[in-house]
Amino acid sequence: MVTRRFVGIAVLVVMALGTLSVSRPIAQEPAKPGTLSQTLEAASLSPEGKALLRAKGVEVVRAGVAEGEVADLIQRGVGRGIQPAELVGLLDVVAQAKRQDLPVRPILDKVKEGLAKRVPPARIAGVASRLSGELATARDLIRRAEREGIRVETAGERQRAMEAVAEAFGKGVPLKEMEDLSRQVARSREAATMSRLEAGAQATADLVSMGLSPRDASETVGAALSRGLSRRDIERLRERLGQEMKRGGSAEEGAKQLREEIRFERPEKAEKLEKVEKPEKTEKPEKIEKPEKPPNVERPGR
DSSP states (O other), X not given: OHHHHHHHHHHHHHHHHHHHHHHHHHHHSOOOOOHXXXXXXXXXXXXXXXXXXXXXXXXXXXXXXXXXXXXXXXXHHHHTTOOHHHHHHXXXXXXXXXXXXXXXXXXXXXHHHHHHTTOOHHHHHHXXXXXXXXXXXXXXXXXXXXXXXXXXXXXXXXXXXXXXXXXXXXXXXXXXXXXXXXXXXXXXXXXXXXXXXXXXXXXXXXXXHTTOOHHHHHHHHHHHHHHTOOHHHHHTHHHHHHHHXXXXXXXXXXXXXXXXHHXXXXXXXXXXXXXXXXXXXXXXOOOOOOOOOOOOOOOXXX
């Protein structure tokens, strides 16, 4: 009995030691740091600066911004000598945009562009905040456009249209002008798509960048939309205005001539859409009567 008891105790001891030896390496294995932690560990910052950026970075990631994007922004800022407190301000702008359900990519690009050009952080934050406001106004316009009948046909159309409208706002196009463009697209029935609104907004921004006033630009694009021209034709307005300007006229004169030409152009896109979406019913072909056999003709004997 005593021997069996000692054997049992020895087995339990061995099992316990084995469990400890297996669990110890697992418990002692360090967790792999994420992209944000790796970036901060490699940064030439004080412990206080790292702690500040780590706390803000985690907050931005929790708001929904990809960790890699947050780490990349921090790395670029540190590389340009931006102080941690100033970087926190830039990260705040990005986080606020995400919380408002706005596209973050344009804001991140604007911040990175400012850092690359060594623009002061306060000015970068101001520009990025203004862009966030334009995106928010564009988002509201897009929502109204959908209620008015403009369709979203493919993934990503809504966001691309939002960004194009925001860009037009950034060029100085008033909200009323963009609302008028949106209504013109909505009235085009089969062609009332978000993709077409995006093209109209982008063309308006492009024409303004060529020297047209926002009013002339929106009127020129509006003429093309009212006429029912295709998306490709709307995108070509920039090229056509350039051709008019090469003839020696001003941007305003070129736009006036362009609007005059548009009045007489055919809305090929609308016609094609109508044929595709509403095919005409074809009548059943009439039965073709078999031709009567020709009468037998007696051949003369050989």
